[in-house]
Amino acid sequence: MTNDVVIVGAGPVGLFLAGELALAGVRPVVLDRLPARSGEQKANGLVGQVLRLLDHRGLHQPLSGLPGAPQPVPRFVFGAFPLELHRLDRNPLHAAPVPQHRIEEVLEEHVRALGVTVRRGHEVTGLDRDPTGVTVDVHGPAGAERLRARYLVGADGGRSTVRKLAGIGFPGITSADPVSRVAHVRPPEGLRTTDSGEVLLPGCPTPFRTYTHTRTDHGVFVISPFDPDAVMIATMEWGGPPVDQETPLTLDELRASVRRVTGADLPLAPARTAGLFTPRRTVGHNTRLAERYRDGRVLLVGDSAHVHAATGGPGLNLGLQDAANLGWKLAAELRGPAPAGLLDSYQRERHPVGQRVFMHSQAQTALMAPGPGTTAVRALFGELLAHPDNLGRIAALMAGSDIRYDVDCPHPLAGLFVPEISATTSDGEVRIAELARTGRPLLIDLTGGKLDLAGPAAGWKDRVDLVTADCPRPPAGALLLRPDGYVAWATEPGRADREGMDRALRTWFGAAGS
Known part of the structure; x- marks a missing residue:
């Protein structure tokens, strides 16, 4: 039997990736070497845009215990500098103090409800690759066995066995x-x-x-x-x-x-x-970044692809968004239709984000070190943070909301994670995050149907959901959302831009009617 995907590692990132694949119709097998979930305290909470991503899957409330949309935090810290974020007109930084064992508990409940198998006490000891898949040697409670998969994903942490067996370099600084x-x-x-x-x-x-x-x-x-x-x-x-x-x-x-x-x-x-x-x-x-996130049919997510200082809590923000980016692309590759190069865009989009966290985690550590030179730098940095523009820029850096993918669209929202928007549909008022619970691509007409997108988008109705809604002050006339929450295309309220929409649909979701 050949599995579609074997994921090695049942931490938050591996579990979330499994959920993303399952939402797209792929049933992965998740392996973890530990016999049960670890009670070891690692992450102390969730910081950044990841909370909005989890809201898109209906997971924010069970994790935070709070109803509604994630709310920005009034204060945070960067390199031992207090960030008074309440001074900002638009505060992009969200945070929730959720211990990692609770995160894993909620995510495992989520994936099991989607039919995902989590096999604990199974350690990967070897792998063989060929043009059509990967064969994994596994040692479990019943002894040795071999699993065949079309793709193998390493979500097994900074000492990743998958990364080592695949021969992917892990350069960096210790x-x-x-x-x-x-x-x-x-x-x-x-x-x-x-x-x-x-x-x-x-x-x-x-x-x-x-x-x-x-x-x-x-x-x-x-x-x-x-x-x-x-x-x-x-x-x-x-x-x-x-x-x-x-x-x-x-x-x-x-x-x-x-x-x-x-x-x-x-x-x-x-x-x-x-x-x-x-x-x-x-x-x-230990600050390290994998040379590549994909090597043929082997892929890396989370700490398997990058490790860094924990200051500011960027790890799960980075890793869970790796999983969201990879999940729908890998599912399209397996279930189709996947446009040429879609899976390779995982490396192209996420590797630079890892480099950015690599940079700011080292900067924060340097800002906290003792010594008169650091004290002088801190004095200057403190003056810079007094200006709201600079404070906002650091807040966006910590949130990850300054990440913009190249989606070949000139609209100001294109390439960014979709903002929090409420609109009225035939079912009543709804937030975009609530529309995204299925994990499917969304084409959202915020003009109440004035742009008349149903006909031009008909060739993609099997894989892209069209939603017509009214928004009093829409940030765009229409939005094409990828499953990971990023805007693939947007247009102004008075301009349909059907050519741009058609190009974006083909670029990200394949040819019409295929």
């Missing part, structure tokens, strides 16, 4: 600094909270803002009181004492690091309740 330490502890004695919500440590006159990075002369300190019985405390140090990476982090080691970074001697004890942050130490940063 540094010995900083050393990061984090633990979930009982609220320390002597901790005081100011009227403004900042925290004062015993013996330290400098107040620390909660839930954010604070740079000192000796490193970075973070304190986040998640509940009355538990506090997350973290430090980052450059040039500190030698670290034995084989020895687990102890609270005494973290206490000594807090003392070096802040000057405060903070008694630390295990939290009374089970915490998300078991004591963990990370030595240095």
